[in-house]
Amino acid sequence: MSDTRPIGIFDSGMGGLTVVKEVIRSLPNEKIVYFGDTARVPYGPKSKETIIRFSIENILFLLKNNVKLIIVACNTASSVALAAIEKNFKVPIMGVIEPGVSEAARITKNKRIGIIGTKTTVKSSAYEQQLIKIDSKIKVFSIACPLFVPLVEEGWLKTKITQQIVADYLMPLKNKNIDTIILGCTHYPLLKSVIQEVLGRKVHLVDSARQVAYGAKQILEEQGLLTNREKTARQSVCFYVSDEPDNFAEQGEKFLGFALNKVRKVSNV
Numbered sequence: 001m002s003d004t005r006p007i008g009i010f011d012s013g014m015g016g017l018t019v020v021k022e023v024i025r026s027l028p029n030e031k032i033v034y035f036g037d038t039a040r041v042p043y044g045p046k047s048k049e050t051i052i053r054f055s056i057e058n059i060l061f062l063l064k065n066n067v068k069l070i071i072v073a074c075n076t077a078s079s080v081a082l083a084a085i086e087k088n089f090k091v092p093i094m095g096v097i098e099p100g101v102s103e104a105a106r107i108t109k110n111k112r113i114g115i116i117g118t119k120t121t122v123k124s125s126a127y128e129q130q131l132i133k134i135d136s137k138i139k140v141f142s143i144a145c146p147l148f149v150p151l152v153e154e155g156w157l158k159t160k161i162t163q164q165i166v167a168d169y170l171m172p173l174k175n176k177n178i179d180t181i182i183l184g185c186t187h188y189p190l191l192k193s194v195i196q197e198v199l200g201r202k203v204h205l206v207d208s209a210r211q212v213a214y215g216a217k218q219i220l221e222e223q224g225l226l227t228n229r230e231k232t233a234r235q236s237v238c239f240y241v242s243d244e245p246d247n248f249a250e251q252g253e254k255f256l257g258f259a260l261n262k263v264r265k266v267s268n269v
């Protein structure tokens with residue numbers, strides 16, 4: 001049995017590419033359809049109702065592309081919309097919160113974990129609730145960093161201003177003695193080196209993208225949905241955005257390390 005249908009992945013913009021990169025690594029023969037909702041980025045400051053609506057529209061778009069699995073490569077949508085939407089669709093849908101939580105709980109030694117994410121993700125306390133479910137002794141310190149997403153969308157990954165902004169946001173975490181921090185937004189791994197510099201080498205950064213990719217592989221295996229085609233995923237990623245395809249192609253190429261042959265602009269609403 002071979003299922004050659006693509007995997008669908010969406011985010012508000014560039015952030016989900018951190019997940020695409022790991023899916024290509026773990027599932028090199030799968031086709032991918034990516035949708036970045038660049039016309040409506042950022043999702044972070046928006047209400048739960050709005051994010052549920054956007055997520056449903058994004059899923060309906062991906063389903064038109066005949067996807068066999070959907071990865072919500074957005075922490076904001078995963079924390080406030082996933083539970084509400086997954087029961088309405090037959091296709092398997094996975095989010096990014098749980099993989100990051102398991103990884104952080106496995107890594108922490110002193111049970112003091114920092115979480116950074118968008119305002120909506122932090123307000124939802126989705127991470128906190130799941131971490132405490134695994135181990136009630138874990139202490140969580142959460143901070144919303146709303147300026148990180150526009151910096152990443154602009155490709156300002158290592159500028160002086162970026163370093164200053166990251167340092168200011170993370171200041172309150174510096175004296176909390178955390179040994180682990182969850183990058184609770186798929187955009188944030190692009191700022192990894194600056195975040196690591198600010199927090200110091202001793203703090204372990206959890207980027208859930210790799211765990212998400214392993215989780216996707218497991219679902220496809222369990223449900224008999226793997227492909228057996230030989231072509232590489234890298235050659236078969238279709239990128240769609242709802243605005244500004246050129247900026248997406250330019251920043252995306254820098255991050256993924258290969259040219260995004262064609263980024264198509266679509267209206268998904």
Ligand code: DGL
Pocket residue numbers: 011012013015016041042043044045073074075076077118121149184185186187
């Ligand atoms: N990258 C998304 C997340 O993981 C959304 C960020 C945003 O659009 O504010 O939360």
